[in-house]
Amino acid sequence: MSHPELPNDDSLLEAYLDDALEPAAREQFEQRLRTEPHLVEQVELQRKINASLLSSFPVVEPDADHVAQVTEPLEQSEPTLLSIPRRRWGWLAAAAVAGLLLAYVASGPQRTDPYFEPTPLAQVYDATVRQGFEPYYECEDAERFARVFSKRQGIPLALLPMPEGSRMLGLSYPGGLSRDTTAMLCQVDGEPVIVFVDRTEADCQLASQKPTSESLHIFRDEHDGLVFYEVTPFDTPRAMQYLKVE
Structure with a gap:
């Protein structure tokens, strides 16, 4: 079943931002956000517009x-x-x-983008696991998968077949190196693993800051203008090597 494209669906978007949807409708809309990148972009754009309008034209109740x-x-x-x-x-x-x-x-x-501060990737990993380790976008289509990285990092990526016991759950955008950092959530032998991808110019020493947990490891790779970090409980990389430039 296909959903209507925005802006024909703008009344639903506005109702979502105004917290005016019934619980069932809100749950359905948030499910769409996990699978429709264009809808995520529309929501973020509208949030920025609303914030700008409220800043420029504050609501004052007349007497x-x-x-x-x-x-x-x-x-x-x-x-x-x-x-x-x-x-x-x-x-x-x-x-x-x-x-x-x-x-x-x-x-x-x-116009200025909202303030962003790089965050240690181990800290982002811990927060993602605590929140249920669910991706923002379940991207199973190879073409759309490549398009996400092409848009956010400027280079399309492909996911090679992963071995038995390993699978990609989806993509998320939790920050880390920059506001454009893309995170691939994976499950490897039943354990959560995250691969963070960004442009090399966004890399910073803070990203690989040593995890507080001794059971967590961080691995780094760099090629084709991109930097890859894998945060994992395993002592060797188990997912990042399957991401390849198309």
Whole structure:
């Protein structure tokens, strides 16, 4: 079953961001987020837009006296905005929002990404395991798998067949080296293993900071402009070697 593409589905997206969905609908929408990268991008973009609008135009509740001062003259005058049919208000609101969005886009050089700070990969691994070790995106299609890395790291990757007892669970975007770090969650002989991938210029010493747990190991590899880190309970890499540049 295919889901409608945004923006035709924008009312559902807005309801999700406004926490206005019924539990069942919210669960269904979040399931889609795990399998539809374009929907994740739309949600993140809308969150940024909403935050920018709230910052520029904070909501202030007017007092009763102020409302009366504004509406009374209008009610006594010739037909005005108050006499516009209710169905037309939607068009006016849409035009106002479109104007705000154009202003937001036009301010390109003034926009800044949210603050990001690199995090030790062992710390990201521990947090992911504590949260249930579930990927954000179950990516079983080879073409879409390659496209994720092509978009985030600039280089498409392929996952070679993994040996028996090892499998990829999916991809997540938990940060680490940069906001674009892509994490491949794997299960190897029943144990959680994560391979982090990013551009070599995003690499930093903090990434390989020694884990606090002696049972955890970090392995590093670098090739084709990418850096690979495997965080694992095993004493040898068991997953990163199956990621290859297409």
